[in-house]
Amino acid sequence: xxxxxxxxxLRLNNSPRVxxxxxxxxxxxxxxxxxxxxxxxxxxFYLVKADSLNVTMKxxxxxVCNRLRNNTNVVGPSTxxxxxxxxxxxxxxxxxxxxxxxxxxxxxxxxxGTTGTDGISILTASTTGLVWVxxxxxxxxxxxxxxxxxxxxxxxxxxxxxxxxxxSGLAPVLxxxxxxxxxxxxxxxxxxIILPAKNRLNDIDGISASVGNALWFVLPSxxxxxxxxxxxxMRSSRNEYADL
Numbered sequence: 001x002x003x004x005x006x007x008x009x010l011r012l013n014n015s016p017r018v019x020x021x022x023x024x025x026x027x028x029x030x031x032x033x034x035x036x037x038x039x040x041x042x043x044x045f046y047l048v049k050a051d052s053l054n055v056t057m058k059x060x061x062x063x064v065c066n067r068l069r070n071n072t073n074v075v076g077p078s079t080x081x082x083x084x085x086x087x088x089x090x091x092x093x094x095x096x097x098x099x100x101x102x103x104x105x106x107x108x109x110x111x112x113g114t115t116g117t118d119g120i121s122i123l124t125a126s127t128t129g130l131v132w133v134x135x136x137x138x139x140x141x142x143x144x145x146x147x148x149x150x151x152x153x154x155x156x157x158x159x160x161x162x163x164x165x166x167x168s169g170l171a172p173v174l175x176x177x178x179x180x181x182x183x184x185x186x187x188x189x190x191x192x193i194i195l196p197a198k199n200r201l202n203d204i205d206g207i208s209a210s211v212g213n214a215l216w217f218v219l220p221s222x223x224x225x226x227x228x229x230x231x232x233x234m235r236s237s238r239n240e241y242a243d244l
Contacts, residue, residue: 016172020231022148025176028224029141032183035217036138039065040081045217048194050201050209055102059123059197061131061214064090064111066102082108087129090197091119092204100206120204122197130189134218137182141221144175173232180225187218 016022038045039060046058056067063082071078080103082088091113094100103110113119194211201209 016232017148021228024224024228025144028221029145031217031221032138032141035214036134038214039063040084045214046212047214048197048209048212050207052101052207053099055104057102059090066104066111080104080106080111082111087125088112089114089125090123091121093119100204122200127193133182133189134186137179137186140175140179144172144179147172147175176225176229180222183218183222187222190215
């Protein structure tokens with residue numbers, strides 16, 4: 001008679017390798033990853049948006065882009081973006097001789113307003129650096145999906161603890177729990193970053209700011225894990241495992 005392997009006593013009542021668990025986890029991973037590629041990587045996702053008379057500014061996780069709101073009859077570029085960076089400072093330089101506008105010139109220091117000391121601080125490196133919590137949550141969400149399809153044999157021999165941990169179904173469940181918690185923390189941190197920045201911009205004459213859409217991708221990502229976890233942890237019946 002074969003001897004039970006290490007951690008053989010660890011086994012969930014229901015296998016997590018079912019659509020009710022894998023589907024929400026895959027969708028959560030997709031949402032977390034896609035909105036991570038915000039400005040200036042991708043124009044569709046950003047943390048905060050502000051309009052001046054003829055320029056729209058979008059601050060993303062990795063930089064800032066300014067675009068003309070109306071580029072009719074404009075010869076030359078209509079978009080100016082910073083380099084892709086982590087933990088950046090963003091200031092607004094007041095125009096004492098005319099209407100407040102976002103700059104329409106190339107250059108990180110010009111777009112970010114770090115050329116002088118008389119600007120209004122909108123975002124700081126200590127706050128924008130918190131985006132890395134979102135990065136970690138996205139990585140763990142991908143690992144959750146990978147653990148659902150990765151055969152335990154890829155992690156070692158049947159006698160190894162890592163093999164038993166993967167085969168038991170605990171690995172994807174624990175990864176999903178940590179991903180959900182970190183995604184929710186990232187949502188809270190985004191509120192801490194975005195809301196003060198929006199308010200500071202709205203306090204400037206001629207500027208109208210709003211909350212970015214990346215925020216509303218992170219929150220659903222966190223919540224999607226709840227029905228997935230309930231589908232595995234809250235069922236009392238002991239079903240046959242679909243072991244890999």
